[in-house]
Amino acid sequence: MSAAxxxxxxxxxxxLSVDLGGTWxxxxxxxxxxxxxxxxxxxxxxxxxxxxxKELASWDSSILTFLLEVRKLCARAKISVTTDGxxxxxxxxxxxxxxVPKKEDAHQSESRESFLAxxxxxxxEFVRSxxxxxxxxxxxxxxxxxxxxxxxxxxxxDLGLFLQExxxxxxxxxxxxxxxxxxxxxxxxxxxxxxxxAQIYVxxxxxxxxxxxxxxxxxxxxxxxxxxxxxAAQLGTMQVNEEIDAFQxxxxxxxxxxxxxxxxxxxxxxxxxxxxxxLMGILxxxxxxxxxxxxxxxxYLNHTxxxxxxxxxxxxxFMGFVFGILVSLSGCLRGMQCGRSASAVGNAxxxxxxxxxxxxxxxxxxxxxxxxxxxx
Amino acid sequence: MQTTEAHITIDNLTxxxxxxxxxxxxxxxxxxxxxxxxxxxxxCGKSTLMRHMIGLKSPAKGQILYGDASFWDTSPDxxxxxxxRFGILYQSGALWSSMTLAENVSLPLQQYxxxxxxxxxxQVSLKLSLVGLNGFEEFYPSEISGGMCKRxxxxxxxxxxxxxxxxxEPSAGLDPVSAKRLDDLxxxxxxxxxxxxxxxxxxxxxxxxxxxxxxFLDPESRTxxxxxxxxxxxxxxxxxxxxxxxxxxxTEDEKSAQNPVSSIQQPVS
Numbered sequence: 001m002s003a004a005x006x007x008x009x010x011x012x013x014x015x016l017s018v019d020l021g022g023t024w025x026x027x028x029x030x031x032x033x034x035x036x037x038x039x040x041x042x043x044x045x046x047x048x049x050x051x052x053x054k055e056l057a058s059w060d061s062s063i064l065t066f067l068l069e070v071r072k073l074c075a076r077a078k079i080s081v082t083t084d085g086x087x088x089x090x091x092x093x094x095x096x097x098x099x100v101p102k103k104e105d106a107h108q109s110e111s112r113e114s115f116l117a118x119x120x121x122x123x124x125e126f127v128r129s130x131x132x133x134x135x136x137x138x139x140x141x142x143x144x145x146x147x148x149x150x151x152x153x154x155x156x157x158d159l160g161l162f163l164q165e166x167x168x169x170x171x172x173x174x175x176x177x178x179x180x181x182x183x184x185x186x187x188x189x190x191x192x193x194x195x196x197x198a199q200i201y202v203x204x205x206x207x208x209x210x211x212x213x214x215x216x217x218x219x220x221x222x223x224x225x226x227x228x229x230x231x232a233a234q235l236g237t238m239q240v241n242e243e244i245d246a247f248q249x250x251x252x253x254x255x256x257x258x259x260x261x262x263x264x265x266x267x268x269x270x271x272x273x274x275x276x277x278x279l280m281g282i283l284x285x286x287x288x289x290x291x292x293x294x295x296x297x298x299x300y301l302n303h304t305x306x307x308x309x310x311x312x313x314x315x316x317x318f319m320g321f322v323f324g325i326l327v328s329l330s331g332c333l334r335g336m337q338c339g340r341s342a343s344a345v346g347n348a349x350x351x352x353x354x355x356x357x358x359x360x361x362x363x364x365x366x367x368x369x370x371x372x373x374x375x376x
Numbered sequence: 377m378q379t380t381e382a383h384i385t386i387d388n389l390t391x392x393x394x395x396x397x398x399x400x401x402x403x404x405x406x407x408x409x410x411x412x413x414x415x416x417x418x419x420c421g422k423s424t425l426m427r428h429m430i431g432l433k434s435p436a437k438g439q440i441l442y443g444d445a446s447f448w449d450t451s452p453d454x455x456x457x458x459x460x461r462f463g464i465l466y467q468s469g470a471l472w473s474s475m476t477l478a479e480n481v482s483l484p485l486q487q488y489x490x491x492x493x494x495x496x497x498x499q500v501s502l503k504l505s506l507v508g509l510n511g512f513e514e515f516y517p518s519e520i521s522g523g524m525c526k527r528x529x530x531x532x533x534x535x536x537x538x539x540x541x542x543x544x545e546p547s548a549g550l551d552p553v554s555a556k557r558l559d560d561l562x563x564x565x566x567x568x569x570x571x572x573x574x575x576x577x578x579x580x581x582x583x584x585x586x587x588x589x590x591x592f593l594d595p596e597s598r599t600x601x602x603x604x605x606x607x608x609x610x611x612x613x614x615x616x617x618x619x620x621x622x623x624x625x626x627t628e629d630e631k632s633a634q635n636p637v638s639s640i641q642q643p644v645s
Binding site for chain 2: 246251
């Protein structure tokens with residue numbers, strides 16, 4: 001297989017004759033347009049370029065890109081081009097490629113905005129998305145009030161599935177993570193307490209930390225990553241498939257039919273999961289205390305019972321309840337806002353998790369500060 | 377049932393996304409029992425026009441009337457009442473993927489009728505067998521082919537015996553034989569149910585086979601160029617843009633030359 005060849009010949013009548021030969025193949029070396037530009041130089045100036053292809057063995061798109069470049073060069077230098085000597089296929093493809101002139105205003109304008117303009121448009125965007133959030137919360141509240149008055153339309157079968165999905169199915173991962181968090185808390189705490197000979201107080205530390213905050217926070221974050229993302233992806237895919245349009249045009253409110261059962265399920269299941277996480281965390285702490293520091297299990301548990309009050313438990317459960325609302329709300333909101341492409345579904349899932357976790361942390365801060373101010 | 381009673385009136389409609397005007401000054405009338413084609417090149421706003429007509433997007437200006445009632449100037453509740461008389465087949469079928477075909481078709485029936493479970497089951501079987509999917513009740517949309525999804529979508533669109541059936545690109549993604557069958561089905565349904573049918577399409581074969589009224593949208597001038605029977609448009613209208621579209625890019629001379637591949641072998645330069 002011979003390589004791509006090119007020969008230039010100047011004829012007296014200001015004509016440059018270009019002879020293409022050999023095999024032109026993508027990925028193999030083909031003559032550069034610089035050579036062609038050099039061939040154009042010299043006196044007298046070239047008025048016409050003529051292509052021949054007698055020796056051309058085979059060709060593909062590489063010859064087309066070369067010829068299009070050459071045509072562009074010639075057009076700029078106002079040199080006419082005759083392609084009569086080229087194979088019919090090449091001529092047709094070139095004609096096809098040049099049939100519709102390049103649309104100059106077609107590309108998306110990516111002109112750089114100034115720094116201030118970007119801040120401004122971001123601020124406008126922020127206000128708009130805050131408005132959307134409020135509207136969505138409003139819709140959810142309306143849907144909930146319809147549920148209370150027994151008029152909400154959704155399938156109880158769906159609710160059951162979501163209860164299972166965001167409840168029972170989440171137990172193993174919640175158990176593992178909160179057990180390990182309890183264990184870590186105990187390890188870190190007991191090292192310090194050991195300095196004062198007060199190892200037994202690790203029971204108080206782990207108990208209060210888990211029950212009052214960590215159990216709820218860890219469960220919330222797990223559920224944001226697990227169920228919140230799933231909600232966003234489910235609703236986003238339905239948006240892409242026009243399934244949500246189909247609900248709307250049937251007069252079925254998507255918020256009622258799709259969002260409400262999801263929110264109900266997660267909000268009902270979260271406190272239960274938190275309770276479970278609290279227990280597992282305390283067990284994790286107990287493992288460290290009993291296994292590594294020879295503290296009696298009964299003493300450990302008694303200390304925990306003394307340290308952890310009912311108010312701590314209720315604060316934790318309340319947080320779980322709030323996180324359930326926040327996680328399901330952000331998951332469903334991002335899903336319903338989803339655009340109509342595969343990448344939009346990915347963005348919706350990502351953004352659901354981020355929104356969910358940020359909301360959880362902010363809510364935790366608010367609740368903890370409020371509780372300490374109120375002295376609960 | 378061929379009367380000339382106006383069913384849907386589009387009055388001076390302007391469609392816009394934010395500041396971007398997609399189409400302006402749309403005026404046409406769809407008669408009861410028409411098979412009305414919304415045609416035009418890709419991206420000219422055919423589907424958007426349909427979204428306006430079925431209540432998914434509100435117009436920037438102008439009105440859509442069903443009978444004498446304005447569709448967008450009423451309360452949302454009344455609009456919902458009107459929407460209940462529509463049947464819509466979406467481009468991809470838009471079957472609810474978490475439900476079986478039977479559940480898909482029965483959901484509208486459960487929501488809006490007082491039929492008993494047995495009667496609903498019978499209705500579902502009937503609607504599915506009308507589109508040739510008898511026996512597929514317990515299948516999920518992911519388990520059947522794209523053409524079957526479309527037909528199942530049609531069964532769902534017909535669940536409530538609608539007065540107006542909307543089709544968004546019914547033959548897109550179907551092989552010629554299935555597309556033809558779907559066209560025949562549309563004709564049969566119009567004749568037997570007496571419904572008005574609105575079809576968004578750019579399939580010439582379908583346009584001439586089933587359409588008896590149409591509107592042509594032009595993306596360049598951002599308005600409609602003509603409306604009427606597509607066959608008459610082909611014969612009588614002299615606007616070159618419409619002729620180019622209806623003759624599949626061929627000029628009249630090329631058409632008479634009867635060379636089906638001429639447009640490919642001799643690209644316009």
